Amino acid sequence: MLVAACALVDRENRILLAQRPPDKAMAGLWEFPGGKFEPGETPEQALIRELEEELAVRTQAACLAPLTFASHAYADFHLLMPLYICRKFDGIPVSREGQTLKWVRARDLRDYPMPEADAPLVPVLQDLL
Numbered sequence: 296m297l298v299a300a301c302a303l304v305d306r307e308n309r310i311l312l313a314q315r316p317p318d319k320a321m322a323g324l325w326e327f328p329g330g331k332f333e334p335g336e337t338p339e340q341a342l343i344r345e346l347e348e349e350l351a352v353r354t355q356a357a358c359l360a361p362l363t364f365a366s367h368a369y370a371d372f373h374l375l376m377p378l379y380i381c382r383k384f385d386g387i388p389v390s391r392e393g394q395t396l397k398w399v400r401a402r403d404l405r406d407y408p409m410p411e412a413d414a415p416l417v418p419v420l421q422d423l424l
């Protein structure tokens with residue numbers, strides 16, 4: 296499974312996390328906004344679409360910088376997930392799909408339980424921010 300994810304970073308260097316709603320797999324875990332690619336989409340197009348759909352945030356490919364990626368074997372699928380970082384976006388994120396949103400400092404990321412695939416991404420963000 297290919298998923299594009301984004302660390303949205305605000306002016307205070309905080310990262311936006313979204314908590315998965317109770318009715319979904321991995322409910323309650325905190326994740327980076329993003330989602331699966333649709334046929335024919337580039338990762339950047341998928342992310343721009345997902346940020347708009349999930350958070351009413353608008354950005355553009357030039358504002359999405361590749362940061363790192365996750366490659367993780369879940370029991371039922373293998374996830375390959377590029378993680379972008381974005382500091383330049385329009386709009387204040389609002390929850391459009393029932394997720395709880397939280398701006399989190401890099402040093403506090405470990406306080407938010409995340410999907411297994413995300414564990415190696417945390418130190419990369421902590422080093423950067």
Ligand SMILES: Nc1nc2c([nH]c(=O)n2[C@@H]2O[C@H](COP(=O)(O)OP(=O)(O)OP(=O)(O)O)[C@@H](O)[C@H]2O)c(=O)[nH]1
Nearest residue numbers: 298300319321326327328329330331374410411412413
């Ligand atoms: N967006 C996002 N997805 C992640 C992260 N870590 C991680 O393992 N995933 C997994 O990647 C997949 C993302 O798919 P998705 O968001 O498009 O779809 P979903 O499972 O929420 O449900 P849906 O198919 O009903 O939209 C899920 O299996 C999710 O658990 C992350 O940090 N951000």
